[in-house]
Amino acid sequence: MDNLFVEKYCHIKNNSIFVDGKLVYADKDAEGLRAFAKSAYRHLKPSYNKFFKMDEISKLGFVAAEVLISDIELSSYSEEDISIIISNSDSTLVTDKNHQDTIDDFDNFFPSPKVFVYTLPNIMIGEISIRHKLKGENTFFIVEKFNEELIVNHINSLFLTHKSKAFVGGWVNQSEDDYEAFLFWASDKGGVPFNALEMKRLYNIIT
Amino acid sequence: MIYFKSSNIISSLGFDTKETFTSMLRGEIGIKSINNKKYYPEAFPASMIDEVKLDKEFDLIAIKYANTKKYTKLEKMLILSVVDALSKTDVDIKSKRTAIILSTTKGNIDLLSGDNNSFDSKRVLLWKLGEMIQDFFNNPNKIIVISNACISGVLAIVTAAMYINADMYDNVVVAGGDIVSRFVVSGFMSFMSLSPTACKPFDINRDGLSLGEAAGTVIVSRFENKNQQNIIFKGGATANDANHISGPSRTAEGSFIAISKAFAEADMSPNQINHISAHGTATPYNDEMESIAIERHNLLHASVNSIKGYLGHTLGAAGIIETAILLEEMEQNIILKTAGFENSGVSQPINIVSDNTNKEISCCLKMASGFGGSNAAMIISKG
Amino acid sequence: MEELIEKLKVQIIEQLNLEDMEPEDIDAEESLFGEGLGLDSIDALELIVLLEKEYGIKIQNPKDGQKIFFSLKTMAEFIQENQKGTAEV
Numbered sequence: 042m043d044n045l046f047v048e049k050y051c052h053i054k055n056n057s058i059f060v061d062g063k064l065v066y067a068d069k070d071a072e073g074l075r076a077f078a079k080s081a082y083r084h085l086k087p088s089y090n091k092f093f094k095m096d097e098i099s100k101l102g103f104v105a106a107e108v109l110i111s112d113i114e115l116s117s118y119s120e121e122d123i124s125i126i127i128s129n130s131d132s133t134l135v136t137d138k139n140h141q142d143t144i145d146d147f148d149n150f151f152p153s154p155k156v157f158v159y160t161l162p163n164i165m166i167g168e169i170s171i172r173h174k175l176k177g178e179n180t181f182f183i184v185e186k187f188n189e190e191l192i193v194n195h196i197n198s199l200f201l202t203h204k205s206k207a208f209v210g211g212w213v214n215q216s217e218d219d220y221e222a223f224l225f226w227a228s229d230k231g232g233v234p235f236n237a238l239e240m241k242r243l244y245n246i247i248t
Numbered sequence: 249m250i251y252f253k254s255s256n257i258i259s260s261l262g263f264d265t266k267e268t269f270t271s272m273l274r275g276e277i278g279i280k281s282i283n284n285k286k287y288y289p290e291a292f293p294a295s296m297i298d299e300v301k302l303d304k305e306f307d308l309i310a311i312k313y314a315n316t317k318k319y320t321k322l323e324k325m326l327i328l329s330v331v332d333a334l335s336k337t338d339v340d341i342k343s344k345r346t347a348i349i350l351s352t353t354k355g356n357i358d359l360l361s362g363d364n365n366s367f368d369s370k371r372v373l374l375w376k377l378g379e380m381i382q383d384f385f386n387n388p389n390k391i392i393v394i395s396n397a398c399i400s401g402v403l404a405i406v407t408a409a410m411y412i413n414a415d416m417y418d419n420v421v422v423a424g425g426d427i428v429s430r431f432v433v434s435g436f437m438s439f440m441s442l443s444p445t446a447c448k449p450f451d452i453n454r455d456g457l458s459l460g461e462a463a464g465t466v467i468v469s470r471f472e473n474k475n476q477q478n479i480i481f482k483g484g485a486t487a488n489d490a491n492h493i494s495g496p497s498r499t500a501e502g503s504f505i506a507i508s509k510a511f512a513e514a515d516m517s518p519n520q521i522n523h524i525s526a527h528g529t530a531t532p533y534n535d536e537m538e539s540i541a542i543e544r545h546n547l548l549h550a551s552v553n554s555i556k557g558y559l560g561h562t563l564g565a566a567g568i569i570e571t572a573i574l575l576e577e578m579e580q581n582i583i584l585k586t587a588g589f590e591n592s593g594v595s596q597p598i599n600i601v602s603d604n605t606n607k608e609i610s611c612c613l614k615m616a617s618g619f620g621g622s623n624a625a626m627i628i629s630k631g
Numbered sequence: 632m633e634e635l636i637e638k639l640k641v642q643i644i645e646q647l648n649l650e651d652m653e654p655e656d657i658d659a660e661e662s663l664f665g666e667g668l669g670l671d672s673i674d675a676l677e678l679i680v681l682l683e684k685e686y687g688i689k690i691q692n693p694k695d696g697q698k699i700f701f702s703l704k705t706m707a708e709f710i711q712e713n714q715k716g717t718a719e720v
Contacts, residue, residue, distance in 0.1 A: 079650075090669070091651035093584040121487060121505045131325055132355075132374055132395055137431070141360045144434045147289055151684050154676040155648075157435035157496050158619060161353060163396040167620030170488040176505055178486050180403060181623050183393040195407070198414045203483065204509060439676060440693045495672055 045200050045208075045235035050225035051083075052247040053101065053114045058108055062246045065108070069113035074220045078104055081183060085111075089172065096136040096159035099168050100115070100216040102127070105222040106169040113226055115173065124205040125166045125195055127224075128184050130212035132162045156172070165213060177205045187212045188225065189240035196227060223247075250481035252628070253419070253467040254336035255572035256329045256420050257560050260295040260460070263305060264332050268569075270578045272558045273604060279446040279560050281312030288433045295460030295560040296428055297325065313366050315384060318366055320356045322382050325463035326425045326617045331584060332387065333465035339419045341385045345419045348385070349392045349408050350378045351400035351424030352564035358429045381423070389417075398527070399486060401464070401567020403627050404486030408468045413526040418470050425463035426563035431458060440492070441531055447561075449528035449586050449598050450535045450552035452593030459531040460560025464569035478631035479575055482611075483513030491619035496533050496555065500541035502623035503615065510613070510625040518546045521627070523583060523609045527573045527616045528554020529561050531615055539594035539614060547613070553601040567616050567624070574612055578630060581608050584619030635707045643703070646681045647674050659703045675700060689712050 052059040056077045057067040067083050071077035078100035082092055085107055092103060115123070136159045143152050158164060163181040169175065178199055184193060190212055199205045211224040223244050233239050255265045260278030262268035278295035287294075297463075299321065300573055306324040310316065311330050319327065330348075334341055341348075355377040359367055370376050378391035394404050401424045408420035409563050426432075436459065443456035472478050487505035489497035497503075511517065524547060526538050536555075542548065555573050562569060575582055583605045611629035640654035647670065657668070664670050670678075675696050682688045688710065689694060699709045 061466075090649075090651070091295070093648045094673075106330060120355050121509075122489065125488070130373065130375060137354075137357070137360060137372075140435060141431060144430055145361060147285070150289065150434075151680055152434040152438040153675050153680050154438045154494075156434075157438055158673060160431075161395070161397045161436065161619050163618075163620040163622060164493050166396075167488065167493045167622070170490040170492070170621055176488050176490050176502060179396060179488050179620070180407065180486070181395060181396045183378070183395050184390075185375045187378075188390070191390075194411075194414070198410045198416075202410065202413070202513065204513070438680065440679070491669070493673075 043229040045108045045197065045227045045229060046232035047225045047231040047235055047239070048228050049109060049113065049245060050223070050243055051105055053105050053222040054247055059247050063138065066163055074101060074132065074215060074244060080150060091244040094155060095168060097132060098213065099137065100163045101215060101222050102165035102213040103168055103172065105213060105224040106173065107223045109209065109226055110173055118175040118207050120174050122177055122206040123175045124179065124199060124208050125175060126167055126180050126192060126208060126214050127166060128192060129162065130183065130185055130219040131214055132183055133160050135215050146171050157228055169209065175209070187244055188246060190237045193235065193240050200213050249470070249543055249631070251469050251472045252479045252481065252575055253469045253473060254333045255575055256333040256465045257569045257572050258297065258325045258329045258463040260570065261558065262299055263328065265277055265572045265576055266522035266556045269573060272555065273582070277446055277587055278460065278558055286612055287430050287438065287528050291555065292433060292442060293458050294428050295458065297461055298507065301572045301615060313384065319380065320359070320367060320371065323377065323428050324358055324423050326381055326423050327384050329425070329463040329465045330381070330421055330423050333421065333467050334421055334474065337467055339467055341387055344388050345418040346387060346421065347389050347392060347411065348387050348421045349354060349380060349394060349404045350381060351394050351399060351404040351568060352377065352446070353400060353424070353426050354429070354432060357431045357445060360431060362391065366408040372453055392573040398561070398563055398566055399616040399618045399624040400564045400626040402484070402571070402614055403567070404573060405466060405468065405567065406624065406626055409481040409484065412468060412470050414417040419467060420468050422468060422568060423463065423465045423564045424568040426565055428459050429460040443530060447557055448588035449530040449557055450592060450594055452591045454532065454535060456583065457531055457556070458560040458564040460563040460628055462565040462569050464565045464572055466568055466571055472631070477579065479628055480631040482516060482627040482629050483510040484624070484626035485509030486622060486624045489623065491621055493621060494619055496524050496537040496538065496617055497621070500544060502536045502542035503537065503617060503625070504544050505599060506543060506623045506625040507613065511628045514627045516627060520611050521547055521550045521613050522611055524550050524552045524613045524615065525570055526552050526554045528556050528586065532557060534617060536594050537580060537617070538597035539598045541615070542598050548599065550599060550603050551583055551605070551607065552584045552598050553583055555584060557589065571614055574614060578609050578612065581606060583607050583609065632708055632711065634701055635710060639703055639707060642681060642685060646677055657703060662702055663700055686710050686714050
């Protein structure tokens, strides 16, 4: 029976992007996630106008996935065999508050579809799916902090029951004053052994 | 083997599955005109829980559990739901081999307005909501919270089955719930996707969905129910359209894939399915997409219904309460008519049930779709 | 009319997050939803919100949007015809 491995991983934190633990981009001057995401976008040049319509947390997830998937050979998989399993603690709280602001006052009542649609955490999964044409399993978990056991067990189960062959997984969170992303690519091609202990170690490589 | 042990529904039509089912059988519609500025400047149709009844029932349970903590409306709904479902089994909720999975899209989102001073603002966090439920029952495992738009409920059940098969647990209590709130009503209004009247799934005059609030529970187990008909989880999956974040794929791409994978896991073929519980939200695009998925899978022979015409779209609760109704339909061999439906308005000749029908149903498909291009499918059958 | 069109260009760029666009990039007669700006169904709903918020015009039926939002020019013409306080269409 094949096993899973973490083939590649990335962290985005403190206006810096790390791939496999190494710094690949930073913009210390960008103020806030919106500005940093734009800066990262300009650096990556994915040429994808839909990016600017996204809310901030989806932009964060998009950038992390862009960095992660850019040199993965996707053609060796069928689209439905690549799954996305992500988690966070705040769901879409920042965007939720933006939507709430448009509805608190009946004298200034203008709910906006483009804000509301982003008030679901799995929309980020949708944006990544659309960008990279990934049609496999989706799950979004809400946990107090990154739970390596939960993610590893879930992905292992999907893999061992042949529901999926490769995975984008991890943690993408935005709180009022901070943000953090940790995404990994798991497959049977080789890399770091896929288990809770190693997952915890990888997550904590960037603190 | 994964068995369905029991279920519960907390809704505008009843506080348990049988009561809700009986109301539906009588043709009662839980969707009513709601005229309350707390939710929206103008009146809109929705299925709402009787809060007086909810508080009264909950107070009785709180006494039984010697619990004096304060709980939000959604928490009360969820707790009552789980209590009732548990009471029909011998599952030990305090065991390490019992997990709780919670499905919700927005949780205690009514707290975001800041009008309610009774609760800490942290309560709006979904993991915190989960913790409240876990603590009430003293379950030793970290509660698993899934928030994946409108497929959350079906996804939670499929996940529960997967975890039992992986020998992580023996029993999983799958609970789901969402409330009607200004947050959600105004959001859907901005999408112009709410019908001005009770929704009409699959109908030629369908013009949008109706919102509903509910909580539901299904308990799945590796242990069968002795001395009664068992219904078994056969297979399930999710898949993404990879097409648009709010509109479904016109070719039902993700739904097609999810159903294919469910059949693969179940090791079954389409001709074995006698009935389909569709997502059937009554939006022009969703119902059309589902009809295409059904046709693409050679399932035109199967009867199809949607129960959203009775209780509306209950978001995080939907997949769970609709599965509970499906289990009841299978037990009683009665298919509920699709409330709100009169004449088909989808391009494929699917077999929509328009009258309550006595039919031996042994093998069913449950479908769900949601924002973010998400789709889920689950196959269950009599053992 | 010219002034309204220029104002609309700025408003659309902001409301729809058309980040890399300048007003001069948008042709008043080009189709908004086709090859031109490539707007989608959510953008169409956003334009409905824009019309209500900035011009006090309420559109009840999203299907009317197809004609009204064909181009900036048709949008401007519609606004001029209907902007008499809160006209309901």
